[in-house]
Amino acid sequence: MLRARIQFSFYVTGLLLCFLATVMVLPAMVDLAFHNPDTVVFLESSLATFAVGALLAVSNRSERPPTGRAFYYLLTVVSWLALGVFASVPLALSSVKLDLVDIYFEVMSGLTTTGSTVLVGLDGLPPGLLLWRSLLQWFGGIGIIAMAMIVLPALSVGGMQLFRTESSDISGKILPRARQVATVGALVYIGLTVLCAVALRLAGMNGFDAINHAMATLATGGFSTHDASLGHFNSVAIEVVTTAFMAMAALPLIYFARFIIEGRRALARDRQVRAFLITLLAAILIVTLWNAAFNHMTLAVALRHSSFAVTSVLTDTGFVTEDFSAWGSFGTGFMFFLMFVGGCAGSTAGGIKIFRWQIMLGAVRNQLRVTLSPNLVAPLSYNGKPVDTPMLAAVQTFFFLYFLSFSVLSLAVMATGLDFLSASSAVAQAMANVGPGLGQTGGPAGNFAAVPDSAKLLLVLSMLVGRLELVTVYVVLMRDFWD
Template sequence: MLVPTIVDAGLYPRDAEAFLMSAAVTGGVGGMLFVAFRNPEFGVLDRRTGFLLTVSAWMAVCFFGALPFLFSSLDISFTDAMFETVSGLSTTGATVLSGLDDMAHGMLLWRSLLQWIGGVGIIVMAIAMLPMMRVGGMQLFQRESSDVSGKPFSRVNQLARAIGLVYLGLTFACTISLMLTGMNFFDAINHAMTTIATGGFSTKDASVGYFDSVEIELVITVFMTLSALPLVFYASIFLRGRRALAEDEQIHAFLKILLVAIVLCTVWNISQGMDALVALRVSAFNVTSILTDTGFATTDFSTWGSFAVGLFFLLFFVGGCAGSTSGAIKIFRWQILFASAKAHLKTTFSPSRVVVLKYQQRLVDPDTLGAVRNFLFIYITTFAVLSLAVMATGLDFLSSTSAIAQAMANAGPGLGPVVGPATNFESVAPTAKWLIIAGMLLGRLELVTAYVVILPEYWRR
């Protein structure tokens, strides 16, 4: 919060004061918590504590992150402040703010910082916490997340340090690349932070479409793709070379899905009368943005026709790789589900046949398969319930379903005229905004983490 305070000092005194007040409140509460719980006996001793710590930490950070929006010259409600903050920290990218082109630089930087901090927080949670808590099949990565050289990291902080270095390196490389394509430093650092976090917040109302630059779109497309890969993978490449790429099945699957989706979208746009090169350009950028759950846009793709809208809607549910900043269901779960369905079909016509289910040369035990199936059931059920609830507020079917789909996938824009890529969520009813906020948090916390804490059995000794 002190960084945007310095940025706004002089030019935007009220916003600088808002950040300073927010920093004082946050630092004061944080200091009291530090003093109260510095005793070594207060620690994450078991899985139960891990669930509560994960959920409560995210809720607390969202609340304090909303303070600058409340105190600033934006003059927005608590609902809108929480929406913008949760969207930032969950790297969703949906926004209720307009007039970004003329907004105070400190506020624009704060939005980007929220996504950048949230992005690395998501990775650490997904790699260090969720596998230990066996959430949604993430236990498959309990070994991989700490084994990049054949010698596991002895401590979680060593793993976090490696992830942090990769994260910083990608951000620096993206910033330099964007500056070389013509962006000024401020726009470059903001878009780099939100690209690497696969967040999608921009400094412009028209998003990346404002720049109308093939070079800028190409750079962001490349870095969106890189950010949707597991960050531990880059450490593996450094230590093990090409062997790391050959062994990671989810990366191969993700790149294939991305390529197929781009080709399908390009062919569809050409069939609708779009120039071939233009179709390839807009399809490659916007498909990558949605599949990686980034949320940038260069055009209103919800007007491309029914096939394109249907394709984008399905991509909301795919997402990137486990251990990346991307959201949604994740590639590895789809791989396991398809392998399970294939095995079921084989044993249907040949009941005596024994089919061994494997993922990345490891046996998928019944507990892991059950966790993946249960996660998908909870995901679809949550999507259906929240979509119906949003419809009850008066929003149309496509806007309601796409708003929840993008929220749970942490993808950014919805579809349709109300919440599409050419608009924002400012006009949505407050009740619907809180439902979308719930969807963003549930999706970011991998659902199971949040639902476990509200079970009555969780609170019983």
């Protein structure tokens, strides 16, 4: 059985590598148009990746996948790691000279839609390489959509089984199968990306920047084509457009299909979307008032900078226009804690996710009520569906693993030489797939080039663990999995 799992995992990974090789042709075409010699690099990388992918697929071909959940855990981890290795090849061969650790950090940051970078001088990099970074984030986002809508609910990871029945309810009205639900999510993702690119172009970006930033926005990734991120443009119109699309990217993609069909009733039915929007608006209000009162900003300027920064961090996108580490201890601390909140399940956003916070708060409230009245029966429900004991246990396990992992990884990064603020913020942003750190990482507008290689590898692990929802990775590390 184990051999069958590994064999089919290699088969699917081979197919994914063939797809990755095809995508490499796009930056090759861009470099060709700009007469950049890296065209050859991308074409060679594409051929090599396709050859390995085809070999894996042909030599491990199987008629049907193994039964049981174990195969899907293994496939998810193996495919993500393999894609990271082969997506690194163009960077390794390009005119940009980076060591292997930096290359893998940059690529995994893209695929997990984290957006942390080790590259300096983005404004002068070859256009094909800039596009490659954006494509990694954007296609990483598509992989996340598939995971969030099909794989994680089926595996009951961290309470995601709650959305397995939700997909069935939707499919009864709109679509016949969960796979088609994911297809609708992907189409919404593509449509929003196109709309975002058009809106950014109309707001003043050139076409190349608009396409790259649109992909990074909808992937909630945050890679930019400029060292100063969105601050490079210093444009209110661009910031308004980006803020709006960052917020949309953190909503469940299937929600947009519901909204088209049901209108405002879709908002009334979805507690997660309501809670996310309320949290976003409340956080913007708090930070705006803080900046206006204590950071010598007019109300309009405070609203501009606060709304962009809060939306960027809460949605785990990571674009920057202002250094929020200069907003005082409360402002910096507030933004740090926002990293743990996250967006909605079914979106490309990272973090703990709004629905888990709602379930945990509901469980705590019920426990307090039972403590006051021991004979009280207080069932827990979410969006009209019962939250049973296994589902609650899955959410509680996720919280425990999340903060245990955060603590252990923070201590490990501190052991490499970073101070407490730098290490804890770096791990927090990596696990939540946010992007900017604090302290020795150069602040929100800085990068991770000066971080020790050992710390970078720990942060890559943090990105992967956070993006794959912890349980998926830890199950594969259990001895029982391999028995």
